[in-house]
Structures are given as structure tokens and as C-alpha cells.
Amino acid sequence: MLRPSALSVAVLLCLLSGCGPIQSTSYLIDTETMLEAARVAQADKLAPYEWTAANLYFAKSKEEVGYSDFEQAVDYGKKAVAFATKARDTALKVGRRASDPGPNDPPAVPNP
Numbered sequence: 001m002l003r004p005s006a007l008s009v010a011v012l013l014c015l016l017s018g019c020g021p022i023q024s025t026s027y028l029i030d031t032e033t034m035l036e037a038a039r040v041a042q043a044d045k046l047a048p049y050e051w052t053a054a055n056l057y058f059a060k061s062k063e064e065v066g067y068s069d070f071e072q073a074v075d076y077g078k079k080a081v082a083f084a085t086k087a088r089d090t091a092l093k094v095g096r097r098a099s100d101p102g103p104n105d106p107p108a109v110p111n112p
Contacts, residue, residue, distance in 0.1 A: 020070025020071060020073070020074060021065075021070055023070070023077075024061065024064075024070045024073035024074050024077055025065075026077075027061065027074060027077025027078060027080070027081060028058070028061060028062065028065070028073075028077060030077075030081045031054070031057075031058045031061070031077060031080040031081050031084055032058075034081055034084035034085050034087075034088060035054060035055065035058065035084045035087075037084075037088045038050075038051060038054065038084050038085075038087040038088040038091060041087075041088050041091035041092050041095065042091055042095065043087035043088055043090065043091035045091075046091035046094040046095055047086070047087040047088075047090035047091045047094065050083050050084075050086045050087035050090055051083075051087045051091075053079075053083040053087075054080050054081075054084035054086075054087055055080075057076045057077075057079040057080035057083060058076075058077075058080040060076045061073045061074075061077040061080055064076060
């Protein structure tokens with residue numbers, strides 16, 4: 001019986017990590033996660049440009065996977081993750097800014 005050595009297993013794992021279907025699937029999963037985080041942060045209202053771009057790149061990445069064009073799917077997946085992350089961050093920043101009182105706002109008066 002042949003037993004694979006630790007070195008051959010490590011080499012095989014390194015080769016598989018560069019595999020297009022694995023990378024594109026990973027980016028699709030990452031994008032879905034970030035889009036959900038952006039949706040919870042109300043990015044569709046607070047960061048509409050980034051939200052729309054992330055969704056369009058996500059859809060295009062899934063389309064390219066369907067055509068087995070994994071290199072393009074990975075490229076679109078990277079852009080989708082970047083825009084989804086930007087949408088979440090922008091929405092959180094805008095939401096925080098809207099909830100913080102400005103310097104010209106009157107101080108809150110406590111109710112007796």
C-alpha cells in the first residue's frame with residue numbers, strides 16, 4: 001500500500017487552493033456573507049452605489065461560474081466582496097453620523 005507523505009499532501013493542498021472552482025466558490029460565499037452584513041446595516045438605503053455594484057458583480061460572478069469561466073468569476077467575485085464590504089462600512093458610518101448629535105444640536109433634556 002502506498003501512503004502519501006506529509007510533503008505530497010501539502011503540495012496537493014497548495015495546488016488545489018489555486019483551483020478556479022474552489023476560489024470562485026469561496027468568493028461567492030464571502031460575497032453572500034458581506035451582502036447580508038450590508039443589508040443588516042441598511043446599505044441599500046445608506047450606500048446605494050456600493051450596494052448595487054456589489055449585487056451586480058455578485059450576479060455576474062455567478063453567471064461566469066455557470067459558463068465555467070472561473071478566472072472571470074474570481075475577478076468579479078473579488079470586486080463583489082470589495083463593494084459589499086465598502087457598502088457595509090459606508091452604511092455603518094452614515095448611520096452612525098446620523099445618530100450622533102451635531103455641535104449645533106441642542107442638548108437632550110431629560111424627562112422628569
